[in-house]
Amino acid sequence: MARWTPPEGWSRLVAWVSPEEKRALKHAAADADVPVADLVRRLADGLSTGVVSHQLLLSGRTRGGPVVEKIPTLFERDDRFRVTDRPKPECAWVFAGEGVGTEKLDGTNVRLTVRSGHLVRVEKRRNPGKEQKALGIVDGWYVDTSADSAEDKWILAAAHGTEVSGWPDGEHSCEALGPRIQGNPLGLDTHLCVPFNTTAPVYEDVPRGYEELREFLSALESRYSPGNLAEGIVFHHPDGRRAKIKRKDFPKLAS
Incomplete structure (x- = not known):
């Protein structure tokens, strides 16, 4: 130099x-x-x-931020980790009616790396444990899977069961789904990975209020797998911001 x-x-x-x-x-x-x-x-x-775009690079991240984007939940939580009717300030755009609501798929967060239409790397999300949280580490990151690990068997089955020949080169965050993953709440017959950057099923006219969302999600049918309940909704803003809410985030409805 x-x-x-x-x-x-x-x-x-x-x-x-x-x-x-x-x-x-x-x-x-x-x-x-x-x-x-x-x-x-x-x-x-x-x-x-x-x-x-700078939005692609910076959305959901701050300087020195986590490898895994942390999507905020719409509402503040109570001491039992259930959401309350207090909206989070960073999600104000949702309550202003901005963005669209898409189905949140219930699986395991993974990342696939593709080169020239071939799968070359499979990573899984790792969340911090108690000792790491005590050190101030609160956000997750990705680690490599292993073909020798029984823990990774079905993640790898989902990755290798996914057609990636048409995907652009790069790293693609996905949800791994299938019969042996997370109890298979969507009732799928095969293992596969669904990338977050493809078009997810859209729900028109999703309510934005606390009570309305709780009622809406209590019986919301999955459009990805009809006949099963959807896990929740992810709101997408045109500038790349996202916010989420899950059915199980809410306190149970009184019977």
């Missing part, structure tokens, strides 16, 4: 990154077979040409 002269007008950019972010950059650069500096420059070029 000491011998290299940058083109006229170029400047040097310095940023502080966490150890996890540094490893992620190195990992991505190694996958692409380029230096980290080239990776950063190409990202900047993508932003400048509009190939990548």
Whole structure:
């Protein structure tokens, strides 16, 4: 670098990154077979040409934020972890009638990496344990699955049972679903992964109030798997923000 002269007008950019972010950059650069500096420059070029949007990069994340996006629940929770009728300020756009409601699928959060139409990596979400929470670690992250792990058997079955030949290169966060995953509440016959960035079943005219949502979700039929109850609703804003609410978040309706 000491011998290299940058083109006229170029400047040097310095940023502080966490150890996890540094490893992620190195990992991505190694996958692409380029230096980290080239990776950063190409990202900047993508932003400048509009190939990548700042909303895509920053939505749901803050500087030094988690690898797994934490989608906020619409309402504050009580000491029993049930939602109350107090809306969360960051979800004000939902109560203002913005965004659309889609079905929240009930499975396991995974991430698939695709290259040239081939599945090359399968990761699963790892949530912090008690000791990690005591250290202030509250958000989840992704770790690699293993073909030798009985715990990962059905996640891998779902990943390999998913047709990815038409998917663009990159990492795709998905919900792994199927007969041996999370009790199969949707009654599916096969294991597969549904990417979050594809069109989920949309529900028109989803209510936005506390009582109305509780009543609506208590008997909401899944459009992904008719005949079964939907787990909940995820609201999507055009700028990339998301918010969620699940049927089981609410206190039970009085009989």
